[in-house]
Amino acid sequence: MSRIFQSLGTSLDDLPALWVAAPLTGLLVQPVIGHLSDRTWLGRLGRRRPYFLAGAILAAIALLLMPESPGLLMAAMLLWLLDASLNVSMEPFRAFVGDMLDKDQHAAGYAVQTAFIGAGAVFGSIFPWLLEHLGVSNQAAGGGIPDTVRYAFWFGGAALFLAVLWTVLTTREYAPEEMAAFDGAATEDHGHTLRILAARQYGTSIAWIVAGAIVVVAVAAMRLEKEVYLLGALLAGYGLASIVAIARARAGHVAGMLGHIVGDFGGMPLLMKRLAVAQFFSWSALFIMWINTTPIVAGAFYGAPDAKSPLYQEGANWVDVLFATYNGIAAVAALTLLPVLARRIGQAKTHIIGLLCGAAGFASFFVITDPKWLLASEIGIGIAWASILAMPYAILASSLPQRKLGIYMGLFNVFVVVPQLLVATVMGSITKHFFPTAPIWTLAFAAGALLLAAIAMTRVEAARVPG
Template sequence: MASAGETAIAGTEKPKLGWRSLWNISFGFFGIQIGFALQNANMSRIFQTLGTEIDNLPALWVAAPLTGLLVQPIIGHMSDRTWLGRLGRRRPYFLTGAILAALALFLMPLAPVLLFAAVMLWVLDASLNISMEPFRAFVGDMLRKDQHSAGYAVQTAFIGAGAVFGSIFPWLLEQAGVSNVAPPGQIPDTVRIAFWFGGAALFLSVLWTVLSTREYSPDEMTGFDRAVVEAGASETGLAGRGYGQSVGWIAAGVLIVFAVQELGLEKEVYLLGGLLAAYGVASAAAIALARRGRGANMLSSIVGDFSGMPPLMKRLALVQFFSWSALFIMWINTTPIVTRNFFGAANAASPLYQEGANWVNVLFAVYNGVAAVAALALLPLLSARLGQARTHIVGLLCGAAGFASFFLFENPILLLVSEIGVGIAWASILAMPYAILASSLPQRKLGIYMGLFNVFVVVPQLLVATVMGSIMKRFFPDEPIWTMAFAAGMLLLAAAAMLRVTGGEAERR
């Protein structure tokens, strides 16, 4: 339970929490998002500074979504089953991830070679995911259903605020006189200091949430479960399933591997085929274990819950797939787009490149700042009038317009206008799907379902990281700005998919 001192009685609805409690529950996300913002805005810059070519950026970024794909369902499953006394079940993971992420942020800007930077990106992203995934479930744990929209809105506001600090800090350091240039192959002092500051801020903000909140005990959560209808709860029944779907996943993976060879696609696409085949093997193993009466294990639980997702979750998963495809395209390509198309600098050693890269930090700060304001002011207003699902459609369309507007401007200052649309979409993507979902899932499985839902945040990032490089090299060499057209198209598809979520549970608050 949160610091405001509310008490809970098993068998009843959760008590309504005040704004102080909502603040404490989500404040840790402020620091987590500082870490993500520094990563998103600067990793392409670091990779290019250490010598990689623009066509190889997606391959280097692939470590981030791959670690999320593996870590989030596992942490979700484990946090549902953890109880460490006063630390609770979600907070041990907040704290562990924060310590590891802070260490990675300290070491990242000291990278002497490209391989070290790539390894640190893997460590950083894994650590951030260890902290982030339980935070999603934490809001659902602590709040009653009629507060889910408010809870995720506050969380989104902290995400936006943290990202503003993380994105703009290198630029602020430059304005304060810190050097933004460095010898070839070395990372500027603005980036180094920003990463070190971010690591400290991440750890302290997560520690605030750990110390200022107290979770409901397992007995209290059981009582709350008895008080509500568990929409979407179902038995997975793995033991009664055949191996047909498992074989299908393996076959799809093998076909992709052959396609890479026959069509001459980038070697990173092998990873996509390997992941599909690996899931098929894991699925078959889980079914085999269940048939032998050994279904009470992590693998069977994750596979069973993934294949037995509630219908509403499946529809929202498609929306997430398209939405996060667009976001990952933006994170990978905004730096090369702005430096090349708006500052006329393709060489990472050029002062103009570093100036353009710092402007990207400002742009990212703007869209995150807009998201923080929109989460608390615009989204609640629209949600009250239009419902959660239609509000999300509006947000996605704003984002599509923002990406498309990159083709309308020549002055980089005007890109601030583009970031307004992107910021509204970002706020909606972070709040609306989770608010809709948390109200429809069983409390006892909230962690695993949130982890599985985030698979559809990660898979599109892997797809972009493995496929986008091949597309750009073949059709738009040396023209990264065309990736913004793909991003706009992805958000339009997400808005169309969201039409299937209008009505029913998505409209109830």
């Protein structure tokens, strides 16, 4: 995506603003789709599969058109369409696993899903390289979009659509009557939601708005990255949404989608709130890694003075290998290590071990001098990545009411999105002010964040999976 944007004339400094599309669409779309998919049943298409299919069709169209964008505006609009469509398609997938499996199968089910995520990431990361070695041109006349990128997008669109279509055609979802037999009859909770919302005071809502205003003022006063404005807008927006939901509840209106989302977010179960803390710190560490690993490896291990140096390109190529390694490790660990540990010591303790492995992987960057040995660091990071993608969702699916699994999975995504926004903005400002020439210190923050996540997990009590 960055190669397409830069080929169309975007400066490097403007790329983060374009990438805001991913977290923003996830934050807005996933709770909505989760709420809707909990309440959908379209006959043979079922409950979650209509969203799989619709999202995949739109995402595939965006992927096919993206390399042909005539200008930056078109590319940016297609990116938003792509992110929104992927969220429509992928959000119900985690709830789908919870729907289809017994509680004692959740850890294994999410681990298998994680294994395929890792395998797909490895293949996707090497696909342009593979095309180049098969003779496809990696250069384009006039600085345009090379064929390797163009074909990678087209192949990705086709692969996405065919894979989702396979799932839609070869799976059968349990009907609402069957789900009720598993989880107990789903009583209508409009009245309960209305009572909870009507009993709330406006003080908390106003506090959200004030917090958003403070963030906006701080960004202007301290000249922080402009993307931080989005965080302030989101805080204030949630405050306004909660005022509307409370007012409607007090007026006796039926609790619509807004009321349910606001009510469910404020009324999250205690286990979910505690798990959200660990999720926040876990994803903070991941985004630090994704943003900073290339300049860290190129500068600290290859001695590249700047991005124009050949040493920088050499280091960046090695980072591709490192990232492919941790995704491969995640795929293997998800199928072998995680299910075994979950059966023996429980899901929560398994996740703690995974997070500590990741913290050790990040810390090892400070003692390794030969970049080849960074492959060992990626083992710990890969185990953590596998655990982050599997264990929190297994714990949630085993602990939440089945009839609200979609909305809660969507709301849980908030604690993936907010760390992304903070790291992409605040961490950049911290790096510029305190260690502009030594970005490796950001990995100390990453290691510390995973340690805090592990500590937070000690307060999460998840059911032990029977052996």
